[in-house]
Amino acid sequence: MSDTKRRQPRRTAKKAIFLSTAIALTSLSAAHGPMTPALADPGLTLTGAGECTYPAKQIKGTPWSLQRVLFDQLWQHTKGIDKKTGRPVLVAVIDTGVDIKNPQLTDAVDTKLGFEVRKSGKNALEKGKKGDGTDDLVGHGTKVAGIIAARPHPGTGFVGLAPEAKIIPIRQNDEKGSGTTDTMAEAIDKAVTRGARVINISQDTVKPLQANNNLERAINNALEHDVVVVASAGNDGLDGKVKKTYPAAYKGVLAVGSSDRNNERAPFSQAGDFVGVAAPGVDMVSTVPGGGQCVDNGTSFSAPYVAGVAALIRAKHPDWKQYQVVAQIEQTAERAVNAHDAYVGWGVVDPVRALTEDDHPIDHVTLDKSPARNVDAPTPAPLALGETPQERKERFATYILGGAALLVAMITGAAAVLHEHRRRRGAATEHA
Structure with a gap:
């Protein structure tokens, strides 16, 4: 959930406080060219909320979000290796960096393709760093990357959904909130030039942006280069207000909300007509800097769940277009109503169905003849109107x-x- 407080992580030789609270990006520059005062502050935030320490202990059990997946079926054709090229599918994580000291991510991250965005050509992020995207003082990006492509590791039941895909770490934000929509746009452009087939963005802004701004241009450029763009819908849903967040609300972006254990919308998940699907976002286990795992909540961790599925589809069907990958995920989602709604979009993503009900590509969602995909949807209780x-x-x-x-x-x-x-x-x- 969004949190306007900024917290500085304190690091020691043995332990550092891991803060993945939603950090407001404070810079006022949202786009190139003139802007009206109402459009001057993009207000980007990281869309995860939680706190733990890192390095962390291993979580032995299998997280609930993975217990609902039959891995034998999910991985029967690929775990993230492109069937045509024989190389890992590249997934760009535009975030706070991805720490490769965690053994589940050491082999999952391509450091040669990593990049650190510097605001206005200056080092707005931490000084003296390597610039390859593998420094993560916040821990947010390390969690996001783990949900996508963490490798299996002894002593834990946690693993990424696409454990043979490769992560391109792009460090665009930090614990000070140094990123802007301009640096986000630059990061997206860099991901495209680095060969990303999927881009994950677990940040958002609810501030209105001028049409044809730099961020929108970068999104359109990625889509034109046949890149699947997945973005979190945001965590401001508690007020019940329907509103758009960006870049999730841009046309062509697969916007992801959060669902709970009952396949219902998590209370914090932002609602809106732009939401494409929902994915688990409550009590999410993932990797943290230095090693181990901890638990967090937020649409920040729903988006990479879907990005992992997108990576598997791109690996199995390398010739499918980006919009066909998106349509496949939306078409095969589990939904309680035979329609799109503002809370979970087309439903809760079903990784196995997305990888097995895939005889041919589709360009858009087609409603089923049956009333719903979710056969276990609750039946409304009879309403007593009086005697x-x-x-x-x-x-x-x-x-x-x-x-x-x-x-x-x-x-x-x-x-x-x-x-x-x-x-x-x-x-x-x-x-x-």
């Missing part, structure tokens, strides 16, 4: 009968008490 006249008569008759019975019981009881009282008085008189 009928006959029911009212029966209720009154019950009251009368009950009252009469009670009156008889009281009279009988009183008579018995009086009789006993008289008997005792008579016995006392005889003994006097």
